[in-house]
Amino acid sequence: MELEGLSERQAFNRSYRQLKLSNEKALRFGFSLMTETIRRLNVIDYIANWSVSPRNLDDFKLGVKNFLRIYIYWVHFRKTDFKEALEFIKTGRRILGRDELFPIEEAFGKVLGFDLKKMISEESENLRISLETFHQEWFVEYCFKLFGRDEAIQLLKAYNELPSTCVKINSLKCETEDGIRELEKKGVTLEKIQDVENLWRVIKTRKPLVTLKSYRDGLFQIQDITSQVACLEVEAKPGQLIFDICAAPGIKTTSLIQFMQDTGKIISIDRSDSRMKLWKKEIQRVGGTIADPVIADAHEDLPLDTNSDSILLDPPCSGTGIYARSPSMKWHIRPSNINNLAKLQFEMLKVASEHVKEKGIIVYATCSILKEENELVIEKFLRTTPNFKLAPIKTPLGTPGFGELIETKRFYPHKDHSAGFFLARIQRID
Numbered sequence: 388m389e390l391e392g393l394s395e396r397q398a399f400n401r402s403y404r405q406l407k408l409s410n411e412k413a414l415r416f417g418f419s420l421m422t423e424t425i426r427r428l429n430v431i432d433y434i435a436n437w438s439v440s441p442r443n444l445d446d447f448k449l450g451v452k453n454f455l456r457i458y459i460y461w462v463h464f465r466k467t468d469f470k471e472a473l474e475f476i477k478t479g480r481r482i483l484g485r486d487e488l489f490p491i492e493e494a495f496g497k498v499l500g501f502d503l504k505k506m507i508s509e510e511s512e513n514l515r516i517s518l519e520t521f522h523q524e525w526f527v528e529y530c531f532k533l534f535g536r537d538e539a540i541q542l543l544k545a546y547n548e549l550p551s552t553c554v555k556i557n558s559l560k561c562e563t564e565d566g567i568r569e570l571e572k573k574g575v576t577l578e579k580i581q582d583v584e585n586l587w588r589v590i591k592t593r594k595p596l597v598t599l600k601s602y603r604d605g606l607f608q609i610q611d612i613t614s615q616v617a618c619l620e621v622e623a624k625p626g627q628l629i630f631d632i633c634a635a636p637g638i639k640t641t642s643l644i645q646f647m648q649d650t651g652k653i654i655s656i657d658r659s660d661s662r663m664k665l666w667k668k669e670i671q672r673v674g675g676t677i678a679d680p681v682i683a684d685a686h687e688d689l690p691l692d693t694n695s696d697s698i699l700l701d702p703p704c705s706g707t708g709i710y711a712r713s714p715s716m717k718w719h720i721r722p723s724n725i726n727n728l729a730k731l732q733f734e735m736l737k738v739a740s741e742h743v744k745e746k747g748i749i750v751y752a753t754c755s756i757l758k759e760e761n762e763l764v765i766e767k768f769l770r771t772t773p774n775f776k777l778a779p780i781k782t783p784l785g786t787p788g789f790g791e792l793i794e795t796k797r798f799y800p801h802k803d804h805s806a807g808f809f810l811a812r813i814q815r816i817d
Contacts, residue, residue, distance in 0.1 A: 388425075388715060389449060395422050395715055415595065424460040426547060426714035430518045431459045434501055438494035447490060454479045455491055459498055472499060520544055521714075525722050526707070533758065538801075542756075545801035546710040546717075552589040552596065553580065554607045555615060558645045559674045561606050569601045582783055585645075586615050588804075605672040610638055613708075613798050613808035616782050617699065617752040618642035620812055625650040627696040631678075632685045632739060635662030637669035639699060644675035653678040654695070656685055686734040689742055697748045698739045702732045708754040708807025711800055729759045736768050736813075740775060743815050748778060751811045756799070761809035762792050768813070778812040785810070 388398040399418050408414060424431065435444045435455050444452055458479065462472050476495055480488055507518050513531075517524040520543035530539035554577070556566035563585065567577060574593035580586045589596070596602055596609060618639050623629050623646045631640050634655035643653055655678050657663050663680050670678055683690050685700075705728055706716040732753070739749050753760050765788075769775060780796045785803060788795030788811070798808040 389453070392719075394713060395425065411595065411598065420457065420460070422714060423464065424457050425718075427460060427464060427521045428456070428714075428718055429521060429523065430503070430507075431456050431463075433506075433518060434459050434463065434498060434503065435494070437501065437506070438497040439491060448487070450483050451487055451491060454483060454488070455494060455498075458495065462498055463501070463503055469499065516540065516543070521547055522710075522717060523720075526717065526720075529722075529757070533756075541801045542799055542807075545799070546714075548711060548800070550611070550711045550800065550806065551804055552592075553586050553610055553612055553615075554589060554596065555585045555587070555610050555642070556607050557605055557641075557673055558585070559649060560604070566601070566606050569606060570599075573599055573601070575599075580612060583612055583615055584619060586610070586612065603672070605674055608638060608641060608673060610642070611808075612784070612803065612805040613752075613754070613810070614638060614806075615642060616784065616798075617701070617750055617808075617810055618646065620750045620781060620810060621646075621697045621699050621748065622781075623647050623651075623653075623697060627651045628693065629653045630689075630691075630695040630698040630739070630742060631655045632689075632698060632700045632735065633657055633702055634680075635659060635666040637666035637673075639701065640666065640678050641669060641673040641675060643699070644673075644678055647677065649675050649677055651677055654681055654691065655679065656681045656683050656689060658682065658684045685738055686731050688738055691742060694742050694744045695747060696744055697750070698743050699750050699752070700735060700739050701752045702735045704728055704732065704753040704755040704760050705757055706754055707756050708798075708800075708809075710807075712806065725757060725759050729764055732760055732764050733767055736764065737772065740768075740772055740813075740815070745815055745817060747815050749775075749813045749815075751809075751813060753809045754806050755809060756797070756807040758789060761797075761811075762789050762795065765792060765795065765811050765813070766790075774815060774817050775813050776816050778814040780810055780812055 399421060403414055432444055458475055461467055461475050507515050513524050513527050517527045522543055530542060556563045575589060576591040577587040578590050580588055601607060623643045625648045629643055631643060631653055634640050635657040640653060640655045655666060660682055663682060666680060705720045705725060710717045736751060743749055755761060777794045779794045785796035785798045787793040788797055795811040798805045800807060
């Protein structure tokens with residue numbers, strides 16, 4: 388992850404394949420160890436830098452540095468005892484070598500005696516809260532300004548709770564009741580999510596869902612509430628022409644195929660060849676014949692000579708709404724990135740507006756909670772593109788957008804048990 392900028396899942400999948408590991412229990416534990424360490428990376432590095440002072444954590448080799456990080460997670464957040472901590476260190480010596488770990492041997496003992504609560508209490512309020520909730524300080528300050536202190540803290544804490552998993556049954560391959568029965572036979576307990584068509588929350592499962600034969604056979608998909616709501620807002624109908632922009636890895640495309648009963652046409656557009664390979668795998672797994680892939684950069688123009696009935700646009704964004712699912716994202720984004728992302732999103736929205744029919748709908752969706760990527764993009768678009776107007780969001784879920792954009796919707800993990808998300812429907816009027 389640190390060397391190549393891979394996501395948690397990409398790095399983990401590559402690692403366990405290289406190591407030829409197959410033990411489910413070990414893999415699940417390893418993935419949890421990795422993600423939970425990354426989730427707390429700022430406070431873990433805070434402790435690590437204290438423990439190796441006067442040196443800095445970045446002075447050490449990558450393996451040594453990251454072993455110390457995992458050790459700190461194990462000691463301070465798994466609440467281990469001295470004997471277990473010692474066994475952990477011995478394991479590190481076996482893996483990396485005693486000589487490799489020698490430069491940080493003193494740090495192991497210092498970490499055991501570190502009073503985290505006392506040290507954090509002596510910091511400024513914003514830094515203290517950033518360490519207590521495991522977020523960058525700038526993001527804490529941003530949330531305070533946007534939501535107020537009390538609600539911001541609720542949101543920041545919610546990002547540290549594992550998000551619930553939701554599934555939808557694939558109507559192309561089975562009836563809803565049959566799909567649910569198949570999952571229940573394998574020990575999966577489901578709860579219907581109100582006001583969202585064909586979506587169930589997973590309450591309990593004996594095995595990881597992706598290891599089930601029914602998953603491999605494409606009988607169901609794993610999808611967040613907000614993703615399914617975005618697809619519903621397109622109101623795709625059989626026989627229509629729909630553009631899905633930034634379509635990879637294909638979850639939304641397959642939802643649209645099902646709403647269209649596999650009749651009509653979907654053009655799925657993404658600039659990444661590698662991500663479109665994942666899109667193709669998902670289409671093959673789930674089935675459907677009406678979606679065609681197009682590799683194109685949608686912020687420049689689309690290589691298409693026809694206009695669509697509706698467009699789903701899910702542009703690249705800061706990912707500030709999915710910190711619970713992908714905690715590594717919160718350490719990459721900087722305030723300096725935000726304006727560039729907003730510029731890209733606006734340009735993509737302008738391009739999309741040139742490829743939709745009269746009275747056609749563009750559904751603009753981001754997994755971001757930042758105003759710059761959401762309301763401000765929509766406001767600028769409506770101000771500069773007079774042949775479009777805001778259309779109401781149909782779902783009763785979510786919270787109205789900020790300012791005058793009350794017809795848009797926002798979703799939050801602490802309120803909606805979903806990813807942080809923004810949704811706008813824009814209609815062409817001539």
